[in-house]
Amino acid sequence: MLHSWHEVAATGLGRLRGTVDEGGAGWSSVFRVLVVAATQLELGRIHGVETLVCGIGPVEAALATSRALRDSSYDGVLNVGIAGARHLDPGSIVIGEEAIYSDLAGIASALPAVVRAQPDEGLLQLARSRLSGAFALPIATSAGVGGGHASADVEAMEGFGVLRAAAAAGVPALELRAISNRFDDARADWRIDEALAVLAAAVRSLLEAGDA
Numbered sequence: 001m002l003h004s005w006h007e008v009a010a011t012g013l014g015r016l017r018g019t020v021d022e023g024g025a026g027w028s029s030v031f032r033v034l035v036v037a038a039t040q041l042e043l044g045r046i047h048g049v050e051t052l053v054c055g056i057g058p059v060e061a062a063l064a065t066s067r068a069l070r071d072s073s074y075d076g077v078l079n080v081g082i083a084g085a086r087h088l089d090p091g092s093i094v095i096g097e098e099a100i101y102s103d104l105a106g107i108a109s110a111l112p113a114v115v116r117a118q119p120d121e122g123l124l125q126l127a128r129s130r131l132s133g134a135f136a137l138p139i140a141t142s143a144g145v146g147g148g149h150a151s152a153d154v155e156a157m158e159g160f161g162v163l164r165a166a167a168a169a170g171v172p173a174l175e176l177r178a179i180s181n182r183f184d185d186a187r188a189d190w191r192i193d194e195a196l197a198v199l200a201a202a203v204r205s206l207l208e209a210g211d212a
Contacts, residue, residue: 033076033207036065038158041192042081045200049207050074054158057143058101062161069169076123076172079162080203082195083139083177086153090182090191093134093202095127096175099159102140102151117163120172127174130206139175149183176202 037043038056054064065077083094099117107113128136140148141160148155159175166173178199181190 031075032073033078034068034072034074035078035080035203036061036068036158036162037079037081039081042196042199045196046080046203049203054162057157058103058141058159058161059143060161061158062165065162065165066168069165069171074171076120076174077162077166078123078203078206079159079173079175080199081156081158081177082180082192082199083154083156084145084181084183084185085155085179086149086183088135088154088179088182090179091194091198092179093131093198094139094154094177094179095124095131095134095136096139096159096163096177097124097136098138099163099175100138100140100148100151101160102142102148102155103144105151114164117160117167119163119174123172123174127176127206131202134202139177146183154179155183176206178202 032050034050034052035043035046036052036054038054038061040053043051043053052064052068054061069077085092085094088094096119098119101115104113104115127134137154138152139159140152140155142148142155142157154177156177163173163175178195180192180195
């Protein structure tokens with residue numbers, strides 16, 4: 001890696017990467033970032049960066065991310081997608097301060113289970129500096145909708161798997177989510193299109209060239 005993400009956060013992407021054109025050249029020839037999401041729908045508005053559809057749930061996410069990091073060399077991994085929240089409004093952006101594997105959280109005190117995964121501190125710092133309106137919070141990972149409600153105020157399905165796979169490969173990683181619904185919203189009321197638009201804008205803000 002040419003620079004650490006701590007240096008990127010402190011110095012500004014523009015000084016380290018150069019410029020980004022509409023086709024996604026420029027910085028991507030210096031830093032290689034893999035953006036991972038469960039579905040193509042969540043990646044459909046994200047351009048100019050390498051992407052991976054990992055499948056739904058923590059197991060598929062870990063397997064697909066591990067394969068990708070085994071086969072190619074990356075400077076960072078960004079796990080993105082929609083999420084539910086207890087109180088946050090749909091359209092809010094959440095930066096994952098940690099990923100909590102809620103499916104195992106209930107047995108963690110009795111058995112040596114790993115239930116928490118930490119993001120790279122440099123990427124976390126960079127996200128905080130570039131996404132000023134975002135909330136930095138723990139995000140629960142659960143294989144089932146609703147399974148993470150007891151573990152955190154934000155719930156998704158892949159973050160823990162992606163972060164654990166990246167950590168095993170020694171690659172910095174971060175989870176970034178857009179809220180599509182509150183926990184008690186009916187599925188028909190989920191604001192997925194709005195969340196996907198906000199998510200794509202946040203990814204651009206995080207990865208595009210320019211000083212933080």
